[in-house]
Amino acid sequence: TQPLVIMVEESMDSAMARWQQDVIGYLYVGFAACALMLLLSIVAWRGLRSREAARRMARQVQVRIAQSERELAVLMRSVQEVIFRTNTAGRITFVNARLALITGGSESQTIGRTLQELVEPSYRSAVENLFARAEAGGVRTCQAMFHLDGGRQLLFDVAMVPLLENGKLMGYAGSAVDITERWVAQQELQNELEFRGLVLEVNPLPISMTDIQGRLMMVNRAWEAYKGRDRAQVIGLRLADFLPAEEVAVHESADRQLLGEGGQTMFETRVLHGGKTWRDTRITKALVYDAGGQATAILCTLMDVSDFRAAERLTRQAQEASDEAARSKSEFVANMSHELRTPLQSIMGFSELGMFRSKADARLTGMFEDIHRSGERMLSLVNDLLDVAKLESTVGTFQLERVDLRGVIYPVLRELDPLLAQRKLRLDVALGDLPLTAKVDPVRFQQVIRNVLANAIKFSPQASSITLLGRMDSRGQIRLAVRDHGPGIPEEELGAIFEAFKQSSTTKDGSGGTGLGLAICKKIVEALGGRIYAENVKQGGSVFHIILPARGFSETIPAELQ
Structure with missing residues (x-):
């Protein structure tokens, strides 16, 4: 009853128009859906990118945090x-x-x-x-x-x-x-400060310190005792507030000098002691600097020298009295020596006349000979005493000349030839070929050589030898040595034999003379700027050394040696 196919015939335009009306709604819906899907896709894509960026950022933050933790750990260690x-x-x-x-x-x-x-x-x-x-x-x-x-x-x-x-x-x-x-370090510094403070307190010298403006900053116990003031009364005061004006003027002058020149200064003045007496005092002042090198204070030390000055005056007076006594003694000895020479000359003259006229009577001749020998010994003693008096005098004792000592020594050797021949002694002389130039008094120096050689001749065994050596050492000094083969000198007496009237114990039998010869030699040599001493030789005998300061070869002409 229903048809299977219905055929409708319609024109293309009306069909297309109707189709377009039916399809237009679906198209809008499709376009909307596509747009929505595109939008959603874009949002999802951006979300994915943001998430990836956040993940990368999180990883970077974690790396930074880990690195910071490692650095912090290293820093903490x-x-x-x-x-x-x-x-x-x-x-x-x-x-x-x-x-x-x-x-x-x-x-x-x-x-x-x-x-x-x-x-x-x-x-x-x-x-x-x-x-x-x-x-x-x-x-x-x-x-x-x-x-x-x-x-x-x-x-x-x-x-x-x-x-x-x-x-x-x-x-x-x-x-x-x-x-x-x-x-x-603070404890050590504190201990050091306490130690220095203790040293300052127990220091026997009065010590004080003032600032640059002259206000007193510190004093020790010795200062309190010396000035008679308690530190609590003077700390913070200026010196002018409690010291006499004349003492303040001295301090201010020294302070100005210190601040201008730096360093330290020392001077002596009179200081009021205990507010009662004035004492001679040596004052030492020095600047105290801070770490920056700026002067911040002045340290002052007092030293009472009144007793020293008084002792100095007494010593000077005693020295003057001693010099006066020595002059009086020298004058007395010189006068007595001259006074004794006149009767001695008469005694020796008459004794010689007696020996000449009493040749027929041997006993009488022997008596005059004894008188003559005693007179000679007395005259020798008077001459030695006169030499000592002259050497102790400060006027007209020496006439110094620059000479070659060889020319001074050889005449003395010729003078002593008879004594050498009498005792059958041999004198070996070695004075060198070069000048031995020295500044001496020729007459006095000959006296030294004569006395030393005479001693050597006197104590040398007969038929022995005496040696005289002379040379210039590396220091330019002239050294002379006289060696004998006598009994020698006891070690403990080597220095004493050069004292007046002192003789070696080996010569106290009377053969040693007056004991003034070597004392005169020492005075002469020391007056010439040299020294003389003796020493023993292991092989026997003794050596007398004479050392003189040398002069240049050009200062004199070599002396004739004949």
Whole structure:
């Protein structure tokens, strides 16, 4: 009853128009759906990119955090301070490697211990105060002595701060700086200052210090006793406030000189002692500088020299009296020597006349010979005494000339030839070929050579030899030596034989003469700027050395040696 196919015939335009009306709605819906899907795709794509960027950023942040943690760990290990953290109960939860380096242990040995356990008992109360009133916040500091293994002790400056989060205490963080070396240095400095203060206080010299303006800063006990004033009364005052005007003027003048020239100055003046007497005082002043090199004070030291000056005056008076007595003695000896010569000449003359006229009577001739020999010995003693008097006189004793000593010595040797022949002695002379130039009094120097050689002749065994050597040493000095083979001189008497009227114990049988010959030699040689001494020789005998300062070869003409 229903047709299978219905055929409708319709024009193309009407069909297309109807189709367009039916399809236009679907097209709008399709376009909307496509646009929505495109938008959703764009949003999803941007979300994926953002997530990937966030993931990369998170990875970078994690890397940076890890690097920062490593750097912080390295920094914590390398920091020179002890860094630590504690929980709310005060037990250490973290400490850097510095503490382990100081203690010689490890960080793990300190973790879990309280800070109070690490310090000396006397410092524990100060450490406990660091944990008080945590809610107040802020930095707390104290000093604590840490007791380490092995008995070591280190002093630390400890600083700590509470860690608060929303007002709730989370723990404590702190640091500790080792100040042991500084503390030890301060103790040593304090000890040094105390020592210097003690030295200053016990110093017997009065010492004071004033500032640049002249106000008194410090005095010691000796100053208080010397000036008769207590330090509490004068510290802070100017010198003009309590010293006499003339003494203040001296101090101010010296201070101006010091400030202008620097260094130190020393002078003598009269200072009021104890407010009563004036004393001769040596004052030493010196500038005191600070670390920057600026003068900040003037140190003044007083030395009482009144007794010294009085002793000096007494010594001078005694010396003058002694010189006067010596002059009187010399004049007396010289006068007596001249007075004794006149009767001695008469005695010797008449004794010679008696020997000539009494040749027929041997007994009478022997008596006159004894008188003549005694007169000669007496005349020799008078001559020696006269020489001593002349040498002790300060006027007209020496006439110095620059001469070649060889020309002075040879005439003396010829003069002594008869004595040498009489005792059958041989004289060996070696004075060299070069001039022995010296500045001497020829007559006096001949007297020295004559006395020394005469002694050598007197004490030498018969048929022995005497040696006279002369040379110039490396220092330009002239050295003469007279060697004999006599009995020698006891070691303990080598120096005494040059004293007046002193003789060696080996010559006290009367053969030694008056004991003035060598004393005269010493006076002459020392007056010429030289020295004379004797020594014994192991092979026997003695050597007399004469040393004179030399003069240049060009200062004189070599003397004739014939």
